[in-house]
Amino acid sequence: MLPFLTSARLDFRHWTEADLPLAFSLWGDPEVAFYLGGVLTLDATRDKLQVEMDRQQRFGVQYWPIFHRSTGKFAGCCGLRPFRNEPRVFELGVHIARAFWSQRFGEEAARAVIGYAFDQLQLDALTAGHNPGNAHSKALIARLGFTYTHMQPWGPLNLDHPFYRLERPNPASA
Numbered sequence: 001m002l003p004f005l006t007s008a009r010l011d012f013r014h015w016t017e018a019d020l021p022l023a024f025s026l027w028g029d030p031e032v033a034f035y036l037g038g039v040l041t042l043d044a045t046r047d048k049l050q051v052e053m054d055r056q057q058r059f060g061v062q063y064w065p066i067f068h069r070s071t072g073k074f075a076g077c078c079g080l081r082p083f084r085n086e087p088r089v090f091e092l093g094v095h096i097a098r099a100f101w102s103q104r105f106g107e108e109a110a111r112a113v114i115g116y117a118f119d120q121l122q123l124d125a126l127t128a129g130h131n132p133g134n135a136h137s138k139a140l141i142a143r144l145g146f147t148y149t150h151m152q153p154w155g156p157l158n159l160d161h162p163f164y165r166l167e168r169p170n171p172a173s174a
């Protein structure tokens with residue numbers, strides 16, 4: 001499958017049902033899932049994969065699977081999902097596989113998705129949140145230029161998460 005989006009080191013494509021083992025290697029990994037509400041079982045991973053594929057059909061977005069171009073290895077996922085009832089505002093998320101931590105792949109993937117969101121999808125704004133204990137995610141959201149907006153319950157435990165917003169750049173000031 002050809003990538004629909006690329007960055008310097010990564011290729012983005014769409015999830016298929018055949019990707020269940022890849023998805024489970026990510027969402028079933030206790031280290032990756034630590035701040036995401038805990039590991040998923042294989043059955044829960046199958047359900048989540050279906051949700052992602054349905055979102056692509058309905059909204060044209062999902063947390064797209066990403067691949068390290070030079071090795072072809074699965075590196076995690078990064079993408080968008082609907083946010084509240086604002087049709088032109090989506091939530092950005094990134095889940096990098098353990099083997100690819102500490103090389104700023106999260107930042108690289110997120111920057112590619114931000115470009116796609118504003119240039120291709122013409123969205124008005126993006127939101128992003130993080131587990132209050134996830135300092136690395138907080139730092140990434142700050143580096144990407146998001147501004148704090150509010151606290152909001154998130155995830156299976158309904159734990160309050162800080163949320164941030166990034167407006168579409170004004171072409172006149174770009």
Ligand SMILES: CC(C)(COP(=O)(O)OP(=O)(O)OC[C@H]1O[C@@H](n2cnc3c(N)ncnc32)[C@H](O)[C@@H]1OP(=O)(O)O)[C@@H](O)C(=O)NCCC(=O)NCCS
Pocket residue numbers: 031032033034035036094095096097100101102103104105106107108129130131134136137140
């Ligand atoms: C958090 C994350 C998005 C940061 O991406 P990034 O800014 O590109 O940063 P890097 O991957 O280079 O990692 C930065 C640091 O975070 C650490 N880190 C990342 N996720 C971690 C986790 N779940 N638990 C503990 N440490 C973690 C890395 O080990 C690294 O530490 P180092 O700089 O001391 O080597 C990415 O590492 C990731 O996807 N982690 C797992 C899933 C997750 O927590 N996503 C965020 C959801 S809100």
